[in-house]
Amino acid sequence: MNRTDQINAIKTAKEPWDIVIIGGGASGLGAALDGASRGHKTLLLEKSDFAKGTSSKSTKLIHGGVRYLKQGNIRLVFQALRERGILLKNAPHLVHKMSFIIPVYSWWRLLFYGFGLILYDLLAGKKRIESTVLLSRKKTRTLLPNLNDNHLVGGIAYWDAQFNDTRLAISLARSAVSSGATVINYCSVSSIVKVKGRVCGVIAKDNVSGKEYKIDAKVVLNATGVFSNHIQQMDQPDIKSNIVPSQGTHIVLDQKFMLGNHAVLVPQTFDGRVLFSIPWHDKLLVGTTDYLVDSIEDNPTPMSEEIDYILKTIGEYLKKQPSRKDILSVFSGLRPLVAKKNDKTKDISRNHSIVVSQSGLVSITGGKWTTYRKMAEDAIDIVQSVGEIENRRSKSAEIKLDGFDSSITNKNPLRIYGCFSEDILTIDSSTGNRSLGNNFYLSKNQILWGIREEMAIRLEDILARRSRCLFIDAKETIEIAPKVAKIMAEELAYGQEWVQKELREFKQVAEKYIIN
Numbered sequence: 127m128n129r130t131d132q133i134n135a136i137k138t139a140k141e142p143w144d145i146v147i148i149g150g151g152a153s154g155l156g157a158a159l160d161g162a163s164r165g166h167k168t169l170l171l172e173k174s175d176f177a178k179g180t181s182s183k184s185t186k187l188i189h190g191g192v193r194y195l196k197q198g199n200i201r202l203v204f205q206a207l208r209e210r211g212i213l214l215k216n217a218p219h220l221v222h223k224m225s226f227i228i229p230v231y232s233w234w235r236l237l238f239y240g241f242g243l244i245l246y247d248l249l250a251g252k253k254r255i256e257s258t259v260l261l262s263r264k265k266t267r268t269l270l271p272n273l274n275d276n277h278l279v280g281g282i283a284y285w286d287a288q289f290n291d292t293r294l295a296i297s298l299a300r301s302a303v304s305s306g307a308t309v310i311n312y313c314s315v316s317s318i319v320k321v322k323g324r325v326c327g328v329i330a331k332d333n334v335s336g337k338e339y340k341i342d343a344k345v346v347l348n349a350t351g352v353f354s355n356h357i358q359q360m361d362q363p364d365i366k367s368n369i370v371p372s373q374g375t376h377i378v379l380d381q382k383f384m385l386g387n388h389a390v391l392v393p394q395t396f397d398g399r400v401l402f403s404i405p406w407h408d409k410l411l412v413g414t415t416d417y418l419v420d421s422i423e424d425n426p427t428p429m430s431e432e433i434d435y436i437l438k439t440i441g442e443y444l445k446k447q448p449s450r451k452d453i454l455s456v457f458s459g460l461r462p463l464v465a466k467k468n469d470k471t472k473d474i475s476r477n478h479s480i481v482v483s484q485s486g487l488v489s490i491t492g493g494k495w496t497t498y499r500k501m502a503e504d505a506i507d508i509v510q511s512v513g514e515i516e517n518r519r520s521k522s523a524e525i526k527l528d529g530f531d532s533s534i535t536n537k538n539p540l541r542i543y544g545c546f547s548e549d550i551l552t553i554d555s556s557t558g559n560r561s562l563g564n565n566f567y568l569s570k571n572q573i574l575w576g577i578r579e580e581m582a583i584r585l586e587d588i589l590a591r592r593s594r595c596l597f598i599d600a601k602e603t604i605e606i607a608p609k610v611a612k613i614m615a616e617e618l619a620y621g622q623e624w625v626q627k628e629l630r631e632f633k634q635v636a637e638k639y640i641i642n
């Protein structure tokens with residue numbers, strides 16, 4: 127996946143593209159793979175880096191969603207459990223099963239949640255990972271030694287899956303390219319082109335070279351998440367906004383606060399939400415919140431009340447209370463929920479919505495990472511009915527994603543590269559595999575691979591999305607950033623000026639991940 131080749135494909139295109147997709151998050155990348163694998167000439171344009179938006183800020187769960195079961199959204203749970211099974215099969219290097227424990231402090235809740243989770247297993251059918259089990263008080267304490275056991279009655283253990291969101295995004299981008307798609311990061315769509323009232327292309331700017339392109343398309347698919355209304359307004363300036371951005375924040379703590387390999391689900395926080403504490407890269411990922419916000423930003427700022435809420439809620443379940451100074455990293459993302467303004471965000475459906483404007487712009491919003499493939503399939507089905515494109519069936523449920531390898535163990539830090547991990551190790555086998563960090567693994571070889579094979583062009587691409595350093599320990603990431611920038615500059619043949627600019631701009635982003 128080489129950016130120059132991808133840009134050349136738009137420069138040399140003689141015919142209109144069958145499908146132009148705006149947005150390189152879960153929805154857009156899924157659609158690029160689905161469209162290209164059906165044989166359609168597909169182009170994806172992302173204004174910054176792949177998954178820079180909401181798609182890098184998830185709870186990292188591929189799940190049916192116990193919470194949606196509680197809301198009675200059986201259809202969404204059923205669909206998501208099916209997709210969970212497909213992802214475990216097609217991307218075992220990026221998605222793995224994980225056990226979750228719900229600690230229970232009253233007998234009737236043990237029965238209530240136990241019943242709900244047996245239903246969850248039944249909905250998964252043949253795609254069930256393992257069966258739900260009720261745990262005694264003693265067993266719960268053994269599995270979760272740091273759990274606050276005052277009044278603890280027992281627990282319920284059930285199974286779901288964990289994934290690496292940005293790595294799945296890169297794997298989808300590379301899979302899409304292998305299927306014939308063109309995907310370009312740092313390329314913004316600034317307007318929609320129409321002829322006789324029909325959408326027939328976009329104007330896009332390559333943010334690296336500054337060049338602008340007029341791109342012809344049979345159908346344009348808007349997959350810009352929380353920015354969806356912005357694109358829709360390029361088509362219909364008077365359209366009313368229907369996206370309710372809801373901010374969700376996570377904190378990362380040392381794993382000593384909750385030892386063990388099990389995630390914990392707090393099923394009912396004091397304001398009726400759920401909260402997860404999940405083992406992640408030998409740390410603990412805790413979240414999330416659900417706050418309605420007015421403004422849409424690329425890199426939203428965590429709110430003080432969100433941090434207090436997470437610390438207070440998880441603190442009640444732990445023997446040792448974490449405080450602000452224990453937070454290694456904090457990050458916020460915006461859910462692109464589709465709803466009426468006065469709905470409470472926790473009650474808004476996570477189903478996806480696909481709309482077609484009078485002029486033929488197709489927009490897909492909502493949904494979850496877990497259901498990205500089904501969303502993409504539905505979107506491309508609609509795209510085919512809108513444009514003069516041959517009607518072909520989706521094959522995406524059968525496609526093994528880039529890097530597919532089921533033999534690598536969870537302990538291997540290069541597992542996320544799947545079958546390419548050996549190639550990375552051998553780029554420079556003398557010193558290239560030493561980690562630059564103590565609190566996470568990032569090697570020179572990974573940086574070189576990110577540049578050569580995964581279209582990483584900025585310092586933040588390497589530190590936040592090709593690797594997850596910024597999300598794991600923000601302070602240490604800022605410390606190693608000069609070494610990483612130096613390696614990148616040597617590989618890309620840039621000078622000191624580039625290094626200084628990248629460091630300055632990265633620091634501005636990274637400071638949002640630190641709590642002082």
Ligand SMILES: Cc1cc2nc3c(=O)[nH]c(=O)nc-3n(C[C@H](O)[C@H](O)[C@H](O)COP(=O)(O)OP(=O)(O)OC[C@H]3O[C@@H](n4cnc5c(N)ncnc54)[C@H](O)[C@@H]3O)c2cc1C
Pocket residue numbers: 148149150151152153154171172173174175176177178179180181182183184185186187188189313314315316349350351352353372373374375414458459460461462491492493494495496497
């Ligand atoms: C806090 C939180 C936790 C979550 N946890 C989970 C979870 O554990 N499991 C799960 O299944 N789901 C989870 N989700 C939901 C999931 O993350 C989202 O549904 C999904 O990432 C949305 O992807 P998207 O592609 O629609 O949007 P985005 O990821 O936001 O992608 C849209 C892209 O469009 C680009 N764009 C915008 N304007 C333009 C333009 N003019 N030109 C070109 N590109 C443009 C943006 O830069 C962006 O990259 C979570 C969401 C949040 C907020």
